[in-house]
Amino acid sequence: MSIVYLLIIVCIALSLRYHWWRMPISYDQPRVLMYHMINAPLPGEQKRNKWRVRAEDFERQMAWFSKNGWQSFTITEMVSSKNLPPKSFCLTFDDGYKDNFTDMFPILKRYGFKATIYLVPGYKSNSWEKFDNKMFDALLDKEEILEMQKSGLVEFGSHTLSHKNLLTIKEEEIKQEVMDSKKGVEEMIGCECSAFAYPYGKYNDKIVKLVKDAGYSSATIVKRGFFEESKPFEIKRVGILGTESFFDFYLKITRIRNKF
Numbered sequence: 001m002s003i004v005y006l007l008i009i010v011c012i013a014l015s016l017r018y019h020w021w022r023m024p025i026s027y028d029q030p031r032v033l034m035y036h037m038i039n040a041p042l043p044g045e046q047k048r049n050k051w052r053v054r055a056e057d058f059e060r061q062m063a064w065f066s067k068n069g070w071q072s073f074t075i076t077e078m079v080s081s082k083n084l085p086p087k088s089f090c091l092t093f094d095d096g097y098k099d100n101f102t103d104m105f106p107i108l109k110r111y112g113f114k115a116t117i118y119l120v121p122g123y124k125s126n127s128w129e130k131f132d133n134k135m136f137d138a139l140l141d142k143e144e145i146l147e148m149q150k151s152g153l154v155e156f157g158s159h160t161l162s163h164k165n166l167l168t169i170k171e172e173e174i175k176q177e178v179m180d181s182k183k184g185v186e187e188m189i190g191c192e193c194s195a196f197a198y199p200y201g202k203y204n205d206k207i208v209k210l211v212k213d214a215g216y217s218s219a220t221i222v223k224r225g226f227f228e229e230s231k232p233f234e235i236k237r238v239g240i241l242g243t244e245s246f247f248d249f250y251l252k253i254t255r256i257r258n259k260f
Contacts, residue, residue, distance in 0.1 A: 023255070024254045024255055025226060025254065025255060025256050026086075027086045027087045028086050029226040029227065030073075030078060030084050030088040030089060030090070030226060030227035031088075031089040031090070031226055031227065031238055031253060031256075032075065032078070032089070032090045032092060032220065032226075032227050032235055032236065032237045032238065033089060033090065033091050033092060033237060033238050033239075033240050034092050034094065034220070034222065034237035034238065034239045034240065035051075035053060035058075035091065035092065035093045035094075035104075035240050036051035036052070036053075036093065036094050036095055036097065037051055037052045037053065037097045037099050037100075037137065037242075038052075038053055038054075038055050038058050038097075038099050038100065038103040038104040038107075039052045039053075039054075039055075039097070039099040039103060039137075040052065040054060040055075041054070041242060042135075045133075046243070048131070049242055049243060050241045050242060050243045051241070051242065052242040053240060053241070053242040054242060055103045055104075055107065057242070057246070058103075058104065058107055059107050059110075060246060061240070061246070061249055062107055062108075062110075062111045062113060063111070064249075064250075065089065065111070065113070066111045066113075068087070069087055070087040070088070070089050071085055071087060071088055071089070072088075072089055072090065072091060072113040072114045072115075073088060073089070073090050073114055074090065074114050074115070074116045074154075074155035074195075075090050075092060075116040075155065075157065075195045075218050075220065075235070076116070076155055076194045076195055076217060076218060077114070077155075078090050078227060079217055079218045079229075079232045079235075080217070088227075089253075090114075090115075090116065090227070091108075091113060091114070091115040091116070092115070092116045092117075092118065092197070092220060092237060093115060093116070093117045093118065094118050094159060094197055095118065095119075095120055095126060095139065095159060095163070096117050096118065096119040096120060096139050096140045096145075096156075096159070097126075097137055097138070097139060097140070098137070098138040098139060098140055098141075098144070099137075100117055100140060100148075101140055101144040101147070101148060105148055105151075105154070108153055108154070109151065109153065112153070113153070114153050114154070114155070115153065115154050115155070116154070116155045116156070116157055116195055117140070117148075117154060117155070117156055117157070118156075118157045118158060118159035118195065118196070118197040118220075119139075119140070119145070119156055119157070119158060119159060119181075119184075119185050119188075120139065120159045120160065120161070120162065120163050120181070121158075121161060121181055121184030121185055121188065122161040122162045122181070122184070123139060123162065123163070124138065124139055124141075125137060125138050125139055126139065126163075128162060128163040128164075142188050145188055145189060146188075146189070149189055155194075155195060156185055156188070156189050156193065156195075157185070157193060157194070157195025157196055157197060157216075158178070158181040158182050158184075158185050158193055158195070158196050158197070158216070159181070159196075159197045159199060160177040160178065160181045160199055161176070161177050161180050161181045161184065162177065163199045164177060164199060165199060165200050165202045166178075166198060166199065166202055166203060166207050167202045167203070167204065167207070168202075171206070171210070174207060174210055175210055175214075178196070178210055178211055178214045178216075179214045182196075182214055182215065182216070193216075194215075194216055194217040194218065195216065195217070195218050195219075195220075196211050196214075196216040196218065196219040196220075197219065197220045198211075198219060198220070198221055198222075200222070201221045201222030201223065203219070203221065203234075208233045208234070211233060212233060216233075217232065218232045218233065218235060219232070219233040219234070219235065220235040220237055221234055221235065221236060221237070222237060222239065223236050223237075224236060224237070224238060224239070224256060224257060225237075225238075225256060226238075226256060238252050238253070238256060240252070
């Protein structure tokens with residue numbers, strides 16, 4: 001009898017941890033995924049490591065999409081399309097880390113999938129962060145950006161000039177962050193920059209209007225959910241973490257949520 005009780009407790013615990021019991025979300029609803037780094041974890045940096053997805057894990061995720069017949073789009077393609085097929089998804093990468101070129105891009109090419117990378121043109125590393133060990137991660141350089149763009153698989157968007165929380169600065173500075181970063185990205189890629197991502201996902205109605213007025217056609221947030229055509233400047237995303245299992249990934253894609 002004690003074994004039965006133990007099994008019941010284990011089942012309850014797993015059900016609370018993994019939301020396998022949630023109803024799947026229809027594959028007619030496009031998914032937008034949020035990544036940052038495709039890199040090995042750092043020793044003892046649990047909080048920072050959650051955004052570092054191992055290359056082998058990323059490849060397994062892309063293999064699953066490929067095997068199950070999913071079709072990828074850039075965020076601008078997704079926003080402009082009126083008839084997205086079932087099993088549509090978009091890969092987005094915030095900040096523009098160098099490993100997006102060295103580790104992510106080869107996998108992207110292998111499967112022929114597309115991605116949108118949001119750049120911070122005012123920086124060469126993520127030195128806007130406050131890390132105790134002062135070890136920063138390098139960002140993409142212009143040559144890497146151009147090579148990725150030439151492939152036709154990667155779109156580049158803006159993540160502001162300096163990755164500031166836009167809710168904490170004055171309107172004139174917001175305009176500068178939004179407009180000058182667009183110009184900076186366009187100077188690097190030689191074409192229009194249409195996609196924007198709010199740093200830390202922080203925004204309000206005023207910031208949305210400033211992003212629209214700057215000439216962008218979309219903006220992404222960090223709130224969990226699926227793509228809604230009616231909200232191109234508040235695009236919800238599913239965050240993919242390096243500290244979670246493939247089962248977590250599967251639940252996030254099929255059910256949007258894997259836990260509380």
